Amino acid sequence: MHVNGKHYRTIWVNGNNKKVIRVIDQRWLPHRFIVEDLHSLDEMITAIREMHVRGAGLIGAAAGYGMYLATLEAPEDNLAGRFMEDAREKLKASRPTAVNLSWAVEIQLQAIKTGKTVQEKISIAYKTAGDIAEMDVDYCKRIGEHGVTIIKELSRQKGGETVNILTHCNAGWLGMVDWGTATAPVYAAIEKGINVHVWVDETRPRNQGASLTAWELKQQGVPHTVIADNAGGHLMQHGMVDMVIVGTDRTTSTGDVANKIGTYLKALAARDNNVPFYVALPSSSIDWQIQDGMKEIPIEEREPDEVRYIEGLCDGEIKRVLLTPEDSRAANYAFDVTPARLVTGLITERGICKPDRQGLLELFPERKL
Amino acid sequence: MHVNGKHYRTIWVNGNNKKVIRVIDQRWLPHRFIVEDLHSLDEMITAIREMHVRGAGLIGAAAGYGMYLATLEAPEDNLAGRFMEDAREKLKASRPTAVNLSWAVEIQLQAIKTGKTVQEKISIAYKTAGDIAEMDVDYCKRIGEHGVTIIKELSRQKGGETVNILTHCNAGWLGMVDWGTATAPVYAAIEKGINVHVWVDETRPRNQGASLTAWELKQQGVPHTVIADNAGGHLMQHGMVDMVIVGTDRTTSTGDVANKIGTYLKALAARDNNVPFYVALPSSSIDWQIQDGMKEIPIEEREPDEVRYIEGLCDGEIKRVLLTPEDSRAANYAFDVTPARLVTGLITERGICKPDRQGLLELFPERKL
Numbered sequence: 001m002h003v004n005g006k007h008y009r010t011i012w013v014n015g016n017n018k019k020v021i022r023v024i025d026q027r028w029l030p031h032r033f034i035v036e037d038l039h040s041l042d043e044m045i046t047a048i049r050e051m052h053v054r055g056a057g058l059i060g061a062a063a064g065y066g067m068y069l070a071t072l073e074a075p076e077d078n079l080a081g082r083f084m085e086d087a088r089e090k091l092k093a094s095r096p097t098a099v100n101l102s103w104a105v106e107i108q109l110q111a112i113k114t115g116k117t118v119q120e121k122i123s124i125a126y127k128t129a130g131d132i133a134e135m136d137v138d139y140c141k142r143i144g145e146h147g148v149t150i151i152k153e154l155s156r157q158k159g160g161e162t163v164n165i166l167t168h169c170n171a172g173w174l175g176m177v178d179w180g181t182a183t184a185p186v187y188a189a190i191e192k193g194i195n196v197h198v199w200v201d202e203t204r205p206r207n208q209g210a211s212l213t214a215w216e217l218k219q220q221g222v223p224h225t226v227i228a229d230n231a232g233g234h235l236m237q238h239g240m241v242d243m244v245i246v247g248t249d250r251t252t253s254t255g256d257v258a259n260k261i262g263t264y265l266k267a268l269a270a271r272d273n274n275v276p277f278y279v280a281l282p283s284s285s286i287d288w289q290i291q292d293g294m295k296e297i298p299i300e301e302r303e304p305d306e307v308r309y310i311e312g313l314c315d316g317e318i319k320r321v322l323l324t325p326e327d328s329r330a331a332n333y334a335f336d337v338t339p340a341r342l343v344t345g346l347i348t349e350r351g352i353c354k355p356d357r358q359g360l361l362e363l364f365p366e367r368k369l
Numbered sequence: 370m371h372v373n374g375k376h377y378r379t380i381w382v383n384g385n386n387k388k389v390i391r392v393i394d395q396r397w398l399p400h401r402f403i404v405e406d407l408h409s410l411d412e413m414i415t416a417i418r419e420m421h422v423r424g425a426g427l428i429g430a431a432a433g434y435g436m437y438l439a440t441l442e443a444p445e446d447n448l449a450g451r452f453m454e455d456a457r458e459k460l461k462a463s464r465p466t467a468v469n470l471s472w473a474v475e476i477q478l479q480a481i482k483t484g485k486t487v488q489e490k491i492s493i494a495y496k497t498a499g500d501i502a503e504m505d506v507d508y509c510k511r512i513g514e515h516g517v518t519i520i521k522e523l524s525r526q527k528g529g530e531t532v533n534i535l536t537h538c539n540a541g542w543l544g545m546v547d548w549g550t551a552t553a554p555v556y557a558a559i560e561k562g563i564n565v566h567v568w569v570d571e572t573r574p575r576n577q578g579a580s581l582t583a584w585e586l587k588q589q590g591v592p593h594t595v596i597a598d599n600a601g602g603h604l605m606q607h608g609m610v611d612m613v614i615v616g617t618d619r620t621t622s623t624g625d626v627a628n629k630i631g632t633y634l635k636a637l638a639a640r641d642n643n644v645p646f647y648v649a650l651p652s653s654s655i656d657w658q659i660q661d662g663m664k665e666i667p668i669e670e671r672e673p674d675e676v677r678y679i680e681g682l683c684d685g686e687i688k689r690v691l692l693t694p695e696d697s698r699a700a701n702y703a704f705d706v707t708p709a710r711l712v713t714g715l716i717t718e719r720g721i722c723k724p725d726r727q728g729l730l731e732l733f734p735e736r737k738l
Contacts, residue, residue, distance in 0.1 A: 030694040200697075202676065204573060204597040207692055210676075214697040226699040228573040228676055229598050230631025234705035237633070237663060262599025264606070268637040294606060307571065307579075307597055310679060312690025319690055321681025323576055325399040328569075328583040330595040336603035 001173045001187065003033060003219050009178050010058045011065060011133060018126065019072055021065045025052045026174060030215035031313045041070040041087055048101070049094040055175020056249065056285060057136040060100030063091050064129035067108035071125040076118050084109060099250070100284060104132050133177045139282040139349040140179035147185025147245065147280055147347040148192065154242050155194045162223075163189070163242045166199040166232055169260035170212040171247025171280065181280040182245040183216070185347065190222055198224040199235060203260060205306045205332060229262050233269040244270050244277045245347070251279065251286050253367075255340030255355025256293025261333050267342035276344040279355070283348055286360065288367055293337040304330035370542045370556070372402060372588050378547050379427045380434060380502060387495065388441055390434045394421040395543060399584035400682045410439040410456055417463040417470070424544020425618065425654060426505040429469030432460050433501035436477035437494040445487050453478060468619070469653060473501050502546045508651040508718040509548035516554025516614065516649055516716040517561065523611050524563045531592075532558070533611045535568040535601055538629035539581040540616025540649065550649040551614040552585070554716065559591055567593040568604060572629060574675045574701060598631050602638040613639050613646045614716070620648065620655050622736075624709030624724025625662025630702050636711035645713040648724070652717055655729065657736055662706040673699035 001008065003024075014020035014037065021044065025036040036052060038044050044066035047053050053062045070087035088105045095101055111128040115121030154163045171182035179187060189196045198217055203209035210226050217224040227235070235241050244266055250258045257263070257279050270277040290296040307330035311320045324330060343355040353359035361368055370377065372393075383389035383406065390413065394405040405421060407413050413435035416422050422431045439456035457474045464470055480497040484490030523532045540551035548556060558565045567586055572578035579595050586593040596604070604610050613635055619627045626632070626648050639646040659665040676699040680689045693699060712724040722728035730737055 030697075031691070202573065202692065204571065204599060210693045210697075215694045218694050218697055224697065226676055226693050226697050228630065228701070230573060230629075230634065230705075231700070231702050233633040233637070234630060234668065234702050237705070260599075261597065261603060264602040265599065265634040265638055268602070268641055269634055272637055299603065307595055310681065310690070310692070312679065312692045314683070314688050314690045319683050319688055321679070321683045321688055321690055322400070323571065323679070323681045324579045324595050325584045325587050328399075328579075328587055328593065328595050331600070332597070333600050333603050336599075336606070 001178060001216065001220055009133070009137070010053065010174055011061050011177060013130075021069065023047060023053050023062065024174070026054060026212065027052055028318070029174070030211045031318060038069070041066055041073060041090070044069055045090055045094045048091070055170065056098065056100045057140070057176030057282065058174070059095060059098045060104040061129070061133040061136055061177050063101045063104040064108055064132035066091050067105055067112070068122075068125040068129040071112060071122045084112060103284065107132065136177040136282070137179065140173070140176050140181060140184050142349040143181055143280050143282065143347055144179055144184030144188035146351050147278070148188035148194075150243065150276070150278065150352070151185055151189045151194055151196060152192070158242070160195065162195040162197050164197050164199060164240055166201070166235065166241045166244045166266065167213060168201040168209065168229075168246045168263050168266055169203045170208040172213050172216045174212050174216050175247070180216075181247040181282065183213070184280065185245060186222060187220060190220065196222065198222060199232065199241060200224050200226045201229045201232060201262065201266070202226055203262065204229055205310070207310065208260070232266050236269045236273040236275050241275050244275060245280055248279050248281045248285055249335060250297055251281055251346065252290045252293045252296070253286065253288045253360060254291045254293075254357055255343055255346065255360070256297075257338045257340070257343060257355070258293055258297045258299075258335050259338065261336050264336040264338045264342075267338040271342050277342060278345050278347055279343055280347040283350070283364060294339065297337055299336070300334040302332040302334050304332050307332050370547060370585065370589055378502070378506070379422065379543055380430050380546060390438065392416060392422050392431065393543070395423060395581065396421055397687070398543070399580045400687060407438070410435055410442060410459070413438055414459055414463045417460070424539070425467065425469045426509070426545030426651065427543070428464060428467045429473040430498070430502040430505055430546050432470045432473040433477055433498035435460050436474055436481070437498040440481060440491045440494040453481060472653065476501065505546040505651070506548065509542070509545050509550060509553050511718040512550055512649050512651065512716055513548055513553030513557035515720050516647070517557035517563075519612065519645070519647065519721070520554055520558045520563055520565060521561070527611070529564065531564040531566050533566050533568060533609055535570070535604065535610045535613045535635065536582060537570040537578065537598075537615050537632050537635055538572045539577040541582050541585045543581050543585050544616070549585075550616045550651065552582070553649065554614060555591060556589060559589065565591065567591060568601065568610060569593050569595045570598050570601060570631065570635070571595055572631065573598055574679070576679065577629070601635050605638045605642040605644050610644050613644060615648055617648050617650045617654055618704060619666055620650055620715065621659045621662045621665070622655065622657045622729060623660045623662075623726055624712055624715065624729070625666075626707045626709070626712060626724070627662055627666045627668075627704050628707065630705050633705040633707045633711075636707040640711050646711060647714050647716055648712055649716040652719070652733060663708065666706055668705070669703040671701045671703050673701050676701050
């Protein structure tokens with residue numbers, strides 16, 4: 001996508017020096033756009049752990065490139081051995097709950113083992129990291145192509161008037177390598193000249209909507225309005241939302257959707273006001289092993305200070321301010337589960353399906369037992 | 370209620386000098402506790418307009434005392450005339466949508482007219498202002514007495530285990546003269562030794578929950594936890610909320626409830642999880658003229674910068690930080706309407722009733738046409 005009119009991905013190889021991986025350091029958005037050079041496995045691990053990069057797809061790609069950087073550092077006599085296995089464990093530990101991260105490092109480890117010489121192993125790791133990133137881009141692009149058909153139909157029903165889309169958190173290109181998941185259909189709509197406008201939930205406590213989604217939509221010239229997380233129900237009651245699209249961290253084989261805390265409340269309001277509620281996801285985020293999202297998906301409880309404090313720009317500097325009484329307790333549940341009964345459809349790289357086992361298996365027949 | 374162990378109301382007459390009215394300047398909470406002396410009608414108007422004082426009941430009491438301060442300033446020959454009518458208009462204009470404000474100034478104007486001498490008019494105004502404040506305290510205390518019966522029953526059902534109550538915004542004593550509306554049953558429960566714990570929605574964008582409700586609960590020693598507005602649905606899905614109590618800015622004669630933006634989302638989650646959802650209100654906030662809250666209650670749209678910026682404590686100073694991209698648009702709807710079908714009951718000063726015309730008329734038979 002674009003930043004200040006120039007094409008970017010969230011992670012790429014430095015054109016002049018293949019030993020340097022570049023990423024957008026997202027900690028400074030929306031206030032500063034900073035590109036960071038990563039020269040080693042350790043620097044990549046820090047970037048993942050400290051959330052310079054975040055989001056399912058991007059963490060996977062970063063882990064892939066982390067394994068590639070590790071091959072450059074590995075001692076010759078031990079390349080496929082202990083050093084790379086240590087690299088795998090260190091990467092996995094950097095964000096323990098990120099499914100894509102484990103997935104990417106395992107792919108890399110298997111691929112690297114097939115190389116015979118040191119140089120071959122490095123080449124394979126480089127190519128595999130690129131493939132992981134490309135697959136992410138390809139899946140997101142397809143999600144966009146499938147999802148835009150829904151927006152196109154809503155636009156037709158409204159006689160070409162603006163289609164208002166509400167989204168929660170950041171399921172944008174900043175969380176993937178390009179395009180994003182929930183945003184991919186929006187960017188596809190913009191390319192087709194369809195009038196869209198996005199209501200951006202600020203998404204407390206970490207404000208990924210206000211800081212990341214608003215920023216990336218602005219950079220693509222997508223009309224958007226930031227709202228408090230409290231506002232969506234009112235907007236839906238008054239016909240100001242035509243559809244909701246969100247991303248997901250994990251979806252069960254029965255269509256229950258774990259996503260950023262607050263998603264469930266928007267799904268309830270959508271149902272109460274007959275607003276279609278879609279979830280955009282690459283199939284890698286489907287957990288085929290579980291059936292009941294409410295009972296089987298563990299919900300991460302994060303640091304309470306993320307609720308008690310917030311960061312923002314003040315006199316040109318990024319400051320952290322206290323919002324609550326000094327000694328009031330806070331709780332910080334990071335995700336909630338939206339039951340399948342509240343979901344209109346799942347938008348995947350293979351098409352759109354109903355949020356149930358049958359719908360998913362029609363798109364992914366290889367998953368039938 | 371208590372502040373640092375000492376009894377306070379939100380507004381009172383200076384004991385040594387009856388010509389000075391004191392208020393808690395709420396702009397500095399929760400970070401600083403500042404009492405402000407108000408010496409004139411103009412100072413009271415500023416305090417109301419700039420939100421040193423806020424909340425339905427407190428604004429009414431402040432307006433009553435504003436009219437009293439005006440009598441001290443009025444020229445002798447014109448006391449009941451133009452000067453007092455000007456005072457009325459200026460007070461009404463200070464927060465144009467506040468119903469209690471108009472109500473209090475009209476009561477004062479009528480009362481003052483019955484005085485024959487200047488001194489008599491001043492005495493009447495003083496007494497009437499006190500009566501308005503006392504009535505507020507009395508109504509809130511009764512709401513507490515009625516509401517606590519629900520908490521007591523929940524406590525009994527749980528065998529004395531902690532009753533978890535979720536509230537949104539500040540419908541506490543800081544918004545009234547004492548006790549509050551939604552908080553009154555909680556304070557009554559604490560007095561009776563019932564184990565309660567309050568989930569405090571931070572209530573973006575103005576964060577009245579995180580700043581005011583958390584502060585006043587802490588001062589009374591009520592166990593509480595501040596949460597992002599997004600979290601309530603998840604808590605209810607997991608049985609961590611036994612009841613919801615909120616306040617209201619306006620309730621229709623059919624039981625639709627206008628309250629702080631986001632209330633509707635919590636009511637939907639309560640219904641979806643069989644959690645009782647109560648609204649606490651003095652009858653002065655019932656609008657007997659209207660039937661359809663969604664269509665007939667106008668929703669104030671406030672300054673978008675309340676969404677884009679937030680205030681908090683940083684290095685001992687209160688700072689305002691920017692949360693969104695510099696030029697992203699924001700929208701700021703202040704209230705939403707929760708339809709009566711989602712409300713379990715209304716807790717009024719006369720008792721608890723179903724949220725419909727019949728229920729309200731049983732408690733307020735004088736309103737029958």
